[in-house]
Amino acid sequence: MDADTGAVSGSGAVSGSDPRLGPLLDHDILKVSYAVLPWILDAYALLPCGGALGRGCGPLVLTAAPGRAAGLRGKRVAVPSERSTAYLLFRLWAAAEVPGGVGEIVVLPFHEIMPAVRDGAVDAGLVIHEARFTYRDYGLHCLADMGEHWENTTGLPIPLGAIVAKRSLGERRLRELADAVRTSVRMAWDDPEASRPYVLEHAQEMDPAVADQHIGLYVNEFTADLGEAGYAAVRGLLTRAAAEGLVPPLGPHALAFPGGA
Numbered sequence: 001m002d003a004d005t006g007a008v009s010g011s012g013a014v015s016g017s018d019p020r021l022g023p024l025l026d027h028d029i030l031k032v033s034y035a036v037l038p039w040i041l042d043a044y045a046l047l048p049c050g051g052a053l054g055r056g057c058g059p060l061v062l063t064a065a066p067g068r069a070a071g072l073r074g075k076r077v078a079v080p081s082e083r084s085t086a087y088l089l090f091r092l093w094a095a096a097e098v099p100g101g102v103g104e105i106v107v108l109p110f111h112e113i114m115p116a117v118r119d120g121a122v123d124a125g126l127v128i129h130e131a132r133f134t135y136r137d138y139g140l141h142c143l144a145d146m147g148e149h150w151e152n153t154t155g156l157p158i159p160l161g162a163i164v165a166k167r168s169l170g171e172r173r174l175r176e177l178a179d180a181v182r183t184s185v186r187m188a189w190d191d192p193e194a195s196r197p198y199v200l201e202h203a204q205e206m207d208p209a210v211a212d213q214h215i216g217l218y219v220n221e222f223t224a225d226l227g228e229a230g231y232a233a234v235r236g237l238l239t240r241a242a243a244e245g246l247v248p249p250l251g252p253h254a255l256a257f258p259g260g261a
Helices: 019-026 034-040 085-097 110-118 131-138 146-154 171-190 192-202 208-218 227-243
Strands: 029-033 044-046 052-054 060-063 077-079 105-107 124-127 141-145 158-166
Touching (some): 029 034, 034 085, 052 208, 052 227, 060 131, 077 110, 085 146, 085 227, 141 146, 158 171, 171 192, 192 208
Parallel strands (some): 077 105
Antiparallel strands (some): 029 158, 060 141
């Protein structure tokens, strides 16, 4: 699963389980969108580290020409998934800013969204990851910043992606895993060149400068530890999304890490 595309797409209908997740749930450890948590927290624990949260790093709504949010009423919008944090942030924004709502939602791989907007296949596109640094290369315009709307509305950081592990591993192994993730993050901070070849091998955007921007924005203090603000952001997003009928509601202790952080 990708941190912000999720692993599945579909109607967005809410139920207590999602059969499309089944094949992925054989793995002990997953990287997921926070949007997926309500469907998997019975079996998986949220690690208090390794995730992607931050400020000024939210998804963008792009259009081929400058415009206003109200102009998206009834329009076709491409999104990377309907089980993604980006999509939840978009739906919360649209509920407040697009009277009458948007039209058809088209699910595309995120690297196909900007070309689709540029070529007129869709009226707007919701983009993530490196696209916030490269959309101008496609001649596109930023209609709205979902992260900016979230931060202005809540004052909280933007929750994007998380690391989860099976609860059946037990408290000791879960704590060891969290410690290993924190150690890995700190080692990467101390010696960024050591991981650079691996990063560039797996990056969608091969420009080293863009990769550095991406890492600098998304790997931060919340990656080392969610902390109070991080947990508040995750619960805030999922609570608001549940109120809009986008995800199932969370239990009061669903985000708690077994054995403490």
